[in-house]
Amino acid sequence: MVPTGQLIEVSGVSTGLLRQGKGPPVLFIHGANGVGPWLPFFEKLSTHYDLLIPDHPGFGRSDVPAWIKSVPDLAFFYLDFIEKLGLKGVHIIGTSMGGWIASEIAIRDSSRLASLTMVGPAGVKVKNVPVGDIFVWSAEEATRNIFLDQAIADRLLSVKPTDEQLDVMMKNRFAVTKYGWQPRMHNPDLEKWLHRIKIPTFVGWGREDKIIPASYAERWKERIPHAQVEIFENCGHLPHIEASDALFAKVKKFIDEAAV
């Protein structure tokens, strides 16, 4: 079932939060399009874990603090968030831009983290391997490029968003621009510190990712040699939607082993 949203105060920022389930804490770090609807992937996680899905500052129901300007700022914000909620042994799962944020958290302080899962993460730029320009695409192009299965895109595009949803979409778009326009969806200073990540790490990627090519997984593996890498076949940029069952099975196994 869909949990009731709440607002919590972290570092002076009123922060939207969905929280459901019991068990080890799993912090889901959303991507550029915000949390979106309650997904089967969330439902499954919440049946095994204490699942927390915050809206990043600037997104969804959260405040738009002028002083949080970058993904490194978001990473420090989430360290405050984890402390404020008194979480320990946290399993972080970040998709796309959320994978970038997750890695920035982990290089700074992983003392309260039990594992790190990144799915199609932004944050690293491999020279001469272009990524899709999410800022120049129309909404329809973006939707079509996110998914391999165009039936999903068709379904999403056939639904006319409500005014409230449009407002959130625009707010999210402003936020992702602030954090990711330049350098485009990466931090040139991230890659050189990825060796700081010592906790169990899982990197997942859709084979047919049209936003960040699956070949980027190799660079992450080079920088975090102990990472377990899994490429999902017949899947685009969002395996947690397009390969939900397969991703969940892999991630659950990974988390449960990491927790031991």
Next chain:
Amino acid sequence: MKFVLFHLMPYRHLDFVEAKKYRSAWTVLPNSMYDPAKGAEEYASYIEQLVSGERLGFDVIGVNEHHQTAYGLMPAPNLIASALIQRTKTVKIGVFGRALPLVNNPLTIAEEFSMLDNMSKGRLVVGFVRGIGAEYHSSGINPAFSHDRFHEAHDLIVKAWTQPGPFAFDGEHFSLNYANLWPRPVQSPHPRIWIPSQGSSETIHWAAAPERKYPFVVTFSTAEAVEKYLKSYSAEAHNFGYEASSDQLGWAAPIYVADTDERAREEAREPLERLFNDYLPMPWEMLIPPGYTSLASTKALAKVRTGLGVERQTLEQLIEKGTAIIGSPKTVRERIERMREKTGLGNMVCLLQFGTLSDELTQRNIERFATDVMPHLQDKKLATREAVPSA
């Protein structure tokens, strides 16, 4: 009223069929479509046209800045301004404008304008703009910080022009240990700053503030919008406790004059429609990148969610809406006069070459305008006109 002979310097030899295969004539149009041999001739023609403005009695000859587009070949307008200074003696030289947020050190803008003011012995008028949405794609500058960067760059430039240097500047976006302008500008306190804009309320409020009183120029808008924005500038001034003078109120529009309305329409049709339907169009994502305008403004714009030029505009529609002023000398005079009566308009920024308008028709248009329209409306010419009976 004062008159500016203004130029965008479009690349007229564009293959329009091929160009339509791309998202826009901005940013993504392959520059393999630019032929330097033809482009070089464009520069020569356009500079001649602007230079003729001095002889023909324009108050200002003006250029502007745009990047990575067939719409305008002036990524560095100061280079053209510098050439114009060498070819003229008395006419003012306008750079309308430089896009302040797009540079990483605004002091270079202060320096270059100061050089031009020295080289022209105080003939420079400048414009400060933010650049259009597409230019945040082409420059990589984050549109989320566009307004902040604009205001900070403005403060730095004006301070560098007016305060003794060296001084340190501690901004959020621009931080310098030494700001020390050599040369300082000739004009005191500094060259006049104009604000060309599409009419955002924040910009109007800021430009009209008593400590600035920057002349405001509404660009490429319908007559209804021009009237609304100029009146709103005057209302802002009134709220600040002063009355806006006519030289604070400007309008930039494509203008074409011929013997008769019919002939003017016939000659202007294709070039004008090219401007609005081929050179200018860009999708929403390029026109209004997130943060370029406030969330509230962006929402309001999204309600009529279209890119620029998504719907084809005909010459008739552009005339009807008053976006373009096309017709006989009488028609053109009346359109401008009517706007002056309604708003107190004092600066007419005249785009007399537009789209694919040929050299021959452009020169005829410029001369016709200067002879049959301008003298009837121009400040300094009023006395002369009354003293000399018409032939």
